[in-house]
Amino acid sequence: MAEDTKKLGKGGAVIPKKPKRMLRYGCLIGLCFALIPIAVNLMVSFLAREEFRRELAKARKEGMPANVGEIAPPAIPDAENAAKLYAIAFPQIVAPVGVEDSTLTAFERGKVDLEKESAGLAVLRAYVEKNRGALDRLHEAARLPGCRFDLKYADGFSMVMPHLAGIRQASKLMRFEARLHLAEGRQAEALRAIQDLYVLSDATRDEPILISMYVRAAMHGVAADALRRTLQEPLTDAEALASLAVALERGVGDNHLARALRGEQCFGVDTMERAREEGWGRMSAAVGVPAPMGWFYRVCGWALYKDMTFYVRNTSKYSALAEQPYWQARPAEIRLDTELQAIPGWYFLSRNTMPSLSVARRAWTKHVAKRDGARLAVALARYRLAHGAYPEKLDSLVPEFLAELPLDPFTGNPFAFRVDGESARVYSLGPLGFDNGGGTTAQDDEGTVLFPLGDQEPFQGK
Numbered sequence: 001m002a003e004d005t006k007k008l009g010k011g012g013a014v015i016p017k018k019p020k021r022m023l024r025y026g027c028l029i030g031l032c033f034a035l036i037p038i039a040v041n042l043m044v045s046f047l048a049r050e051e052f053r054r055e056l057a058k059a060r061k062e063g064m065p066a067n068v069g070e071i072a073p074p075a076i077p078d079a080e081n082a083a084k085l086y087a088i089a090f091p092q093i094v095a096p097v098g099v100e101d102s103t104l105t106a107f108e109r110g111k112v113d114l115e116k117e118s119a120g121l122a123v124l125r126a127y128v129e130k131n132r133g134a135l136d137r138l139h140e141a142a143r144l145p146g147c148r149f150d151l152k153y154a155d156g157f158s159m160v161m162p163h164l165a166g167i168r169q170a171s172k173l174m175r176f177e178a179r180l181h182l183a184e185g186r187q188a189e190a191l192r193a194i195q196d197l198y199v200l201s202d203a204t205r206d207e208p209i210l211i212s213m214y215v216r217a218a219m220h221g222v223a224a225d226a227l228r229r230t231l232q233e234p235l236t237d238a239e240a241l242a243s244l245a246v247a248l249e250r251g252v253g254d255n256h257l258a259r260a261l262r263g264e265q266c267f268g269v270d271t272m273e274r275a276r277e278e279g280w281g282r283m284s285a286a287v288g289v290p291a292p293m294g295w296f297y298r299v300c301g302w303a304l305y306k307d308m309t310f311y312v313r314n315t316s317k318y319s320a321l322a323e324q325p326y327w328q329a330r331p332a333e334i335r336l337d338t339e340l341q342a343i344p345g346w347y348f349l350s351r352n353t354m355p356s357l358s359v360a361r362r363a364w365t366k367h368v369a370k371r372d373g374a375r376l377a378v379a380l381a382r383y384r385l386a387h388g389a390y391p392e393k394l395d396s397l398v399p400e401f402l403a404e405l406p407l408d409p410f411t412g413n414p415f416a417f418r419v420d421g422e423s424a425r426v427y428s429l430g431p432l433g434f435d436n437g438g439g440t441t442a443q444d445d446e447g448t449v450l451f452p453l454g455d456q457e458p459f460q461g462k
Helices: 017-062 082-092 100-110 114-119 119-128 130-142 154-158 163-183 186-199 210-231 238-251 256-278 280-287 293-299 302-321 325-340 346-351 357-387
Strands: 416-420 423-428 449-454
Touching: 017 302, 082 130, 100 114, 100 163, 114 280, 119 130, 119 163, 119 280, 130 186, 130 449, 154 186, 154 256, 154 357, 163 186, 163 210, 186 238, 210 256, 210 357, 238 423, 256 293, 256 302, 256 346, 256 357, 302 325, 302 346, 302 357, 357 423, 357 449, 416 449
Parallel strands: none
Antiparallel strands: 416 423, 423 449
């Protein structure tokens, strides 16, 4: 009887238990449904993290640096470090302004206008002398054996690189100086100025960073323009030509592209690690990812790991292809570029930090073509000075002036060579591999890289 009365409510009504049980079960079921997405997210994130770790271990086994500190070039004693003198010279350079700037354009462009050059000679002379102090430091730096600028590699993508602007400005100044020497008949001094310009263009050689490679290639182009103009004159100083030839050999065999891609790969992984530890607040500006997107990666950890797995895997493919010659790797590069067109839209980090392999490869290959074309052109000038005429074949340059003949980096075949009386031209066929006979341009729309020599019409390169 007592047990029965416990089931009675007010007025003797019986209180049913079923609604309470249903509510309790409903809450449990709702909680389970709420936890399922969280559990799935955690599981997927765990699997994505493990996949990333495997890919990262594979990349490091293939040569990727373990951390940003490993990619920094070794220290150089101050007495042997050209960067110390460059750092003094760069702020001393006075940029041309007003009429001076417009007048010097005739000397800066590859296309030669002899009438404008003659009219602007006094302005050029005054400008070079105004920068004599900076030029003296630049030439002094070129005599030193090494160059390492003080960069904070630990800053990753946010690393400041002010020396690149200084190198660009100094290269233009040194080209003006070489043009002045040539215009005033001092060919030996012009060749030595060009030699030091080539040394300056290699100032970023040891920096495993893609932008440093681009600047190096561009500054080699500046030096090549100055050299092409000088080689049109009847050169008589064998010693200056031999010294320039030695300077041009310094970069042979160096693969800055592969080294830079490994550095970029390391920077990307370091960015991911810092983003996980510090959040996207500090990193968003450096890599171009909107700060609010950090919440997406924070909530969906698997997305960040998927993004970075994609990044590491494909930059490893880049690096492997960069070790191969252009003409050999080109078909695989085209396929890889096509695959990367379908990169998922939410791979924010990969989209904003992954370099373009095709653009980087073409820039570096043109650099190699210009460097090796310059080596051949200087060897031809030395041959003519020693034997009184240009050789009929490039093979005649070996071994007196070159240890071996370089191949056209775009085709894998020997450089093209033409002789016409007192003039000659050596050139690369460029990325399209089209032989236009050398044309009349230094680097035309087909990519031909040309070095004309000797007695011919004034160089009409772009």
